[in-house]
Amino acid sequence: MTKQVRFDKKTRVVRALAQRIERGELGPGVRLPGEHELAAQFDVSRGTLREALTELKRCHYIATQMGVGSIVTYDGVPLPQGAGWAQALAAGATQVRTELLSLARAERPELAVRYGTAQFVLVERRRRAADGTLVSLERALVPARDGLEHLPEQGLVQGSLAATLAAHGFQGGQGNQWVGAEPLGEQAAAQLQRPAGTVFLKAVRETFDSRGRFMEQVESLLDPAHFQLHLSFGAPQ
Template identity: 55%
Template sequence: MIKQVRFNIKQRVVDELVHRIESGLLADGHLLPGEDQLAQELGVGHSTLRAALAELERRKYIAKRTEGGAIVTYDGITLDQHNGWTQALASTGARIHTELLRLQAIERPDLAHQFGLSQFITLERRRRRDDGTAISLERSLMPATGGLEGLPRVGLIDDSLTITLAAYGFVGDRGDQWIGAEPLNEEDALLLGRPAGTVFLRALRTTYDRNGRFMELVESWLDPLHFRMYHSFGTPS
């Protein structure tokens, strides 16, 4: 009887997630919410949720699932992003040149409710191949606190935002990332040297540090001819 009840609960979760996927509430190509969030939303335990997700994977409703999120590859080479994209790209041997387009303090009162502050540092960078082709555009927003307010004056350490943030005590611990394919608007197309409407990968990532402080909101536009998103899942045998 207990086994039958557990089966019914799992089936309810499967049916609910299938409904969300087929109705478009969970868009194709987007990461599912984390297990904690899904389990809370659906009112079930983690073991029941995992059994339901395994059933969805078997039925091809979801392709892959991972706790670590997306791993980015460049020309098929996995990028180790622990020290930031600049160093990760350099470690592949790719000859990529990073251009700093903007580093300045700005006010964003519209984000005060979300992050608890309205003073930010914004960083805009573009990356090019040796032939001059732009392959990515990145815009980062960081809190103008904890010493980061001086970044426009002193600049980045080793041209790495990740290393710079760590030097000021901001070490990423948790967050979320959305990845999709979207057309470039006129401004971004001009910066990337593409016609407006060209489809690029767009990654939007929010990161919080070990103390729960907001540390970075970054939007990246990536040339899909070179960048891919890779997921691994399960336990190697």
């Protein structure tokens, strides 16, 4: 098979499946048929079919990642949780600047049962786009133990909370995330320089390390003009 013929067959599959998705024949959450069935349906090899599926994934028509998981995107750039959003934004050349607002000890008795401690370090940061617009506010709580209790005096490692946690032996193992929307309160509105009541996305994430120790709780208020939630699901076809 020549490269041109293979390309034409791949393009035919991509266009056909994209049209089905755009017309609603394959709606959100509908799982594609298996590789064997699709390859036979389009009379192509499985190699050609996989190239077509890769192209559809690149164009955000389908998701082919294992399991179920959600990530946040900034202007379409994925922001994986593991390395921290600051590094992800910088790597994506989005020119978003992170500003540290506060780094202080905090007591939260209401969280003692859930996280096994009422003593935390609060890290407040906001992010500013290249045009000067404030696009997010982040409030992170980390346990005031295992050296993290000294963060108010020592500061963050390389200006990164993810790097700081890793330097103190915390590696994410599992967690939960909730995403919704809510109007900004007076304090958050002032910090973001927006009118009170402006609706922002709200993401709350809690992470535990591989030993089950509480690692961090992060509440993020995100400008929906820039941030979106991206959900991937299902196993590779």
